[in-house]
Amino acid sequence: MKELLILVSKKGKKKQQLVDFLNKDMEGKVKTTLGKFSDLTIKLDGKKPEVKIDGKDITDFSLVYYRRATDFLSLAGTLSICLDLLGVDFVDTTFRDIGPAGSKLTSLTKLSLAGLPIMPSFFCDREKIEDHADFIISEYGFPIVAKELARHRGRGIYLLKTKKDFEFWRETNVEDQFIFQSFYPNEKEYRLLVLEDRVAVYERKIRTDVKEFRSNVSLGAKEEFIDVEKAPAEMKEIVIKAAKVLNLQIAGADVLIDSTTGKQWILEV
Structure with a gap:
């Protein structure tokens, strides 16, 4: 039996009546479930995304219908990216293309699915x-x-x-x-400015407070600008690719280096 998921911002009497009607009308053929966008979870680990609604795997559904998703526009867009990859149909497909309305989650999802090193x-x-x-x-x-x-x-x-x-x-x-x-222990965090297909600026962000784990200049970190030619080739490669994945011609990318393994992680673009 096929399953239909109707996603809403808030549950209500009329919406539940619609679900009850559909379940009665299509009994034995289609099971309809009412879910809230706020019940969604998304797990990213560099492989296929794992999406669940109230603990149920989203791939159990044959179709996902976004009903009045304007309050969760960026989440609907992110979910659409995941559903496309997972092979789950959804309506309306216009939510695939939310552009700058996307969130940090949208960007991380795109980067993860492109095989770039984002933190799980x-x-x-x-x-x-x-x-x-x-x-x-x-x-x-x-x-x-x-x-x-x-x-x-x-x-x-x-x-x-x-x-x-x-x-x-x-x-x-x-x-x-x-x-x-x-949390990955680190002493080195960098910001690179990407212009089209090249890195134009390379800087290291240095924490000045031993109790602070964040390396943001707005929180007191210092900037050390370094010759772009000294930026590791791998680092330049991943940030240029990240900008292209996100369709950005001008992008600032933050990269953290794990002190234990030396692995480079993209924090944000």
């Missing part, structure tokens, strides 16, 4: 953080970095060291959504 990430809505805390801990181990999707320049980033720290969300805005990632 787990997305969920603010309301669902405590429900998924145990999974996040088991997946990434402490410390864990939590990032608000809507904030920039190092703001809205939290370092979680214990399960109790997961209560941080209570002090955030109701509309907030979060990405969770492993």
Whole structure:
């Protein structure tokens, strides 16, 4: 039997009546489920994305219908990218092309699916953080970095060291959504300015506060500009490719180097 998922911003009596009608009318042929965008989770690990709705794998559905997705435009766009790859039909397909309306999650998803080195990430809505805390801990181990999707320049980033720290969300805005990632020890973080198919600026960001784990200049880090010719070839290659994947002709890319393994991770573009 085929399954239809109707995604809405909020559940209500009329929407549930529609689902009940469809289940009665197509009994034995199609099972219809009503779900909220805020119930979605997305796990990125450089392979196929893992998308779930209330713990149920999105690939269990034959069709996903976005009903009034304007309040979750960027999430609908990100989900569309995932559904295309997973082979799940959805309507309306116009959500594939949200352009600059995309979020950090949209960018990370595109970079991950292109095989670029983004940190393994787990997305969920603010309301669902405590429900998924145990999974996040088991997946990434402490410390864990939590990032608000809507904030920039190092703001809205939290370092979680214990399960109790997961209560941080209570002090955030109701509309907030979060990405969770492993924390990688690092002493070197770089920003590269990409212009078309070349790197024009190469700088190192140096933390000045030993208690600070973020390397944002807006939070006190210093900038050390370095000759572009000294930028590692691999680093230049991945940031140029990242800009192309995101269809950006001018892009600033942040790259972190893991102190333990030496691996280069794209933080953000």
